[in-house]
Amino acid sequence: MAIIDEQLPDLQVNIGNLLLKNPVLTASGTFGYGREYQAYVNLSNLGGIVVKGISLEPRPGNLPPRIVETACGMLNAIGLENVGLKRFIAEKMPFLRDCGTQVLANILGDSVEEYCILAERLSEIDGLAGLEVNISCPNVKMGGVAFGTNPQMAYELIAALRGRSHLPLIVKLSPNVTDITKIAQAVADAGCDAVSLINTLLGMAIDIRSRRPRLANIVGGLSGPAIKPVALRMVWQVAKAVKIPVIGIGGISSAEDAIEFLLAGATAIQVGTANFVNPQVSVEIVAGISQYLQESGEANVRNIIGSLVIS
Amino acid sequence: MLREIGRLIRRDLLTEDILRLTFIAPKIAAVADPGQFVMLRIGKSHDPLLRRPFSIHQTPGDNSIQLLIKVVGKGTQMLAEWSVGQDVDLVGPLGKGFRIEGPEPFCLVGGGMGIVPLLFLAKKVLQKFPLLRLPVFLGARSANELNFLAEGFNEPGVDLYIATDDGSLGSHGLITELLANQFGAKPGGLRVAACGPYPMLKSLAALCRRLDWPCEVSLETVMACGIGACLGCAVPKINQKGYAHICTDGPVFDAEDVRWR
Ligand SMILES: Cc1cc2nc3c(=O)[nH]c(=O)nc-3n(C[C@H](O)[C@H](O)[C@H](O)COP(=O)(O)OP(=O)(O)OC[C@H]3O[C@@H](n4cnc5c(N)ncnc54)[C@H](O)[C@@H]3O)c2cc1C
Ligand SMILES: Cc1cc2nc3c(=O)[nH]c(=O)nc-3n(C[C@H](O)[C@H](O)[C@H](O)COP(=O)(O)O)c2cc1C
Ligand code: FES
Numbered sequence: 001m002a003i004i005d006e007q008l009p010d011l012q013v014n015i016g017n018l019l020l021k022n023p024v025l026t027a028s029g030t031f032g033y034g035r036e037y038q039a040y041v042n043l044s045n046l047g048g049i050v051v052k053g054i055s056l057e058p059r060p061g062n063l064p065p066r067i068v069e070t071a072c073g074m075l076n077a078i079g080l081e082n083v084g085l086k087r088f089i090a091e092k093m094p095f096l097r098d099c100g101t102q103v104l105a106n107i108l109g110d111s112v113e114e115y116c117i118l119a120e121r122l123s124e125i126d127g128l129a130g131l132e133v134n135i136s137c138p139n140v141k142m143g144g145v146a147f148g149t150n151p152q153m154a155y156e157l158i159a160a161l162r163g164r165s166h167l168p169l170i171v172k173l174s175p176n177v178t179d180i181t182k183i184a185q186a187v188a189d190a191g192c193d194a195v196s197l198i199n200t201l202l203g204m205a206i207d208i209r210s211r212r213p214r215l216a217n218i219v220g221g222l223s224g225p226a227i228k229p230v231a232l233r234m235v236w237q238v239a240k241a242v243k244i245p246v247i248g249i250g251g252i253s254s255a256e257d258a259i260e261f262l263l264a265g266a267t268a269i270q271v272g273t274a275n276f277v278n279p280q281v282s283v284e285i286v287a288g289i290s291q292y293l294q295e296s297g298e299a300n301v302r303n304i305i306g307s308l309v310i311s
Numbered sequence: 312m313l314r315e316i317g318r319l320i321r322r323d324l325l326t327e328d329i330l331r332l333t334f335i336a337p338k339i340a341a342v343a344d345p346g347q348f349v350m351l352r353i354g355k356s357h358d359p360l361l362r363r364p365f366s367i368h369q370t371p372g373d374n375s376i377q378l379l380i381k382v383v384g385k386g387t388q389m390l391a392e393w394s395v396g397q398d399v400d401l402v403g404p405l406g407k408g409f410r411i412e413g414p415e416p417f418c419l420v421g422g423g424m425g426i427v428p429l430l431f432l433a434k435k436v437l438q439k440f441p442l443l444r445l446p447v448f449l450g451a452r453s454a455n456e457l458n459f460l461a462e463g464f465n466e467p468g469v470d471l472y473i474a475t476d477d478g479s480l481g482s483h484g485l486i487t488e489l490l491a492n493q494f495g496a497k498p499g500g501l502r503v504a505a506c507g508p509y510p511m512l513k514s515l516a517a518l519c520r521r522l523d524w525p526c527e528v529s530l531e532t533v534m535a536c537g538i539g540a541c542l543g544c545a546v547p548k549i550n551q552k553g554y555a556h557i558c559t560d561g562p563v564f565d566a567e568d569v570r571w572r
Contacts, residue, residue: 032540067543
């Protein structure tokens with residue numbers, strides 16, 4: 001019997017020197033430390049995993065309620081609950097090292113010094129493919145968000161980090177700014193390898209019966225399909241403004257959504273909230289991108305990146 | 312822990328706002344334990360977006376799971392409109408259920424919709440210890456509600472005690488008071504497994520602490536993922552800094568480990 005060997009499209013992309021087998025990563029804070037999804041997803045089919053944000057010391061997180069659903073999205077104010085650097089290395093890395101895909105650590109500090117210590121320590125261990133520097137968390141007081149809204153501070157932080165780590169550095173940007181391209185240019189000038197965007201949009205919900213905010217933290221970060229058009233617009237603007245690769249994040253729930261971001265100029269994408277809705281969506285998106293490429297006669301995913309047609 | 316596409320095979324409207332849905336879902340049914348829950352996707356659209364958590368009521372025929380659902384908002388309202396034959400996207404069974412051990416004196420306490428997981432528990436306990444007498448205390452607002460929630464508990468082995476807030480069925484008053492009256496003075500003690508509204512669980516925990524009875528309670532919260540990834544389902548831990556997560560550390564907790572507020 002003849003076997004028709006259909007040539008599968010090439011899905012590999014590069015983020016600086018970081019080679020991904022496909023452009024689909026999972027977003028920080030929505031995929032735990034990978035293990036939580038092991039029962040649902042063959043992790044080695046993913047382009048990569050970005051783990052929950054790590055701080056130098058463990059953080060307990062915010063008071064509950066921490067989440068509330070809103071129209072086509074959700075607000076969260078988790079408050080960076082995480083096990084801290086030491087336990088991350090001791091307890092989470094052994095599994096991640098052997099999970100069959102690239103693992104990126106998302107880091108967050110209160111000061112340049114804290115970010116630098118995190119980057120140094122994580123660069124010394126085996127098994128990490130890169131660092132995603134969170135300068136955009138809206139849910140903790142110091143939250144890095146000061147770094148994410150001020151181009152000068154962002155530049156200084158990334159320049160300092162550049163000198164302390166050989167790992168690919170991806171800077172995760174906040175959408176809660178007037179002009180996101182200014183921050184993107186600043187961190188690109190400081191020498192990072194890529195930018196990822198967007199983190200959540202600051203939002204709020206009120207229970208009109210009790211007249212209280214629905215989140216104990218009062219405000220929280222909006223994510224999910226509701227933010228996709230905003231994210232897509234920002235990715236398109238940033239991709240035009242910087243020369244380094246852009247990773248698109250925000251409301252991606254299907255291969256079609258992911259392809260929109262690739263067309264707008266993203267080299268890779270991250271899937272966030274959609275993992276909660278369908279724990280298998282990340283690998284379904286990989287398959288869907290491959291199918292789209294086949295149907296459009298493209299042998300290579302890189303051919304469609306930034307191929308938006310504007311007449 | 313798996314994702315299974317099941318099918319709705321039966322739909323009963325028990326009261327004007329409580330429905331019973333039975334789904335064929337053999338993989339989940341085969342491994343489910345009492346106290347565990349499923350995350351059910353309401354529809355394919357983005358609104359409502361997140362799955363909703365529901366306790367497993369029982370596993371009829373061992374290849375299906377039955378849920379008992381109270382209509383309280385948008386998602387549950389949409390479930391009330393489902394029709395037989397429809398596919399359902401389930402993730403489960405999730406969480407840590409009730410401990411089933413020893414043939415030591417054991418007792419179940421349920422209030423309102425908290426009765427839901429206790430039927431599954433009662434059946435499993437009696438299956439394992441056929442000679443056991445199992446006292447089951449059920450409370451609800453009124454006879455109308457309780458009649459349906461208590462359906463299925465007429466098993467040999469179950470001693471049913473009933474209380475309603477309005478006295479329309481069983482004794483008049485709180486189920487915790489009935490429990491204290493019936494067993495509070497008995498020597499030897501009891502182990503309690505409970506699910507219900509927070510104030511009921513809180514006063515039950517206080518009662519059990521006073522009588523030195525071990526007590527397990529099933530807690531609720533809003534959930535996004537149900538699998539330990541979002542960290543949204545936090546409850547404060549006692550004696551320790553930080554939070555436990557209801558979806559993975561619970562929903563069933565030792566009452567002594569809960570920081571009651
Ligand atoms: C482990 C677990 C087991 C559960 N088992 C059952 C069950 O067997 N039967 C049943 O009817 N319900 C159960 N629930 C509650 C059920 O998940 C909610 O009632 C449901 O998610 C509400 O969805 P909705 O879209 O209709 O309401 P929404 O429109 O989302 O909200 C309506 C109202 O319900 C409240 N609410 C929303 N989610 C929850 C929640 N998870 N817990 C408590 N209140 C909530 C909201 O604060 C709001 O006041 C369980 C919850 C958990 C966490
Ligand atoms: C519950 C939750 C927790 C998150 N935690 C983090 C985090 O620790 N670090 C971070 O950089 N982003 C975090 N994010 C933001 C996501 O990584 C992502 O940028 C955002 O949710 C937008 O993508 P989405 O719409 O696909 O979810 C979190 C998002 C959610 C919903
Ligand atoms: S619901 Fe997401 S961690 Fe519990």
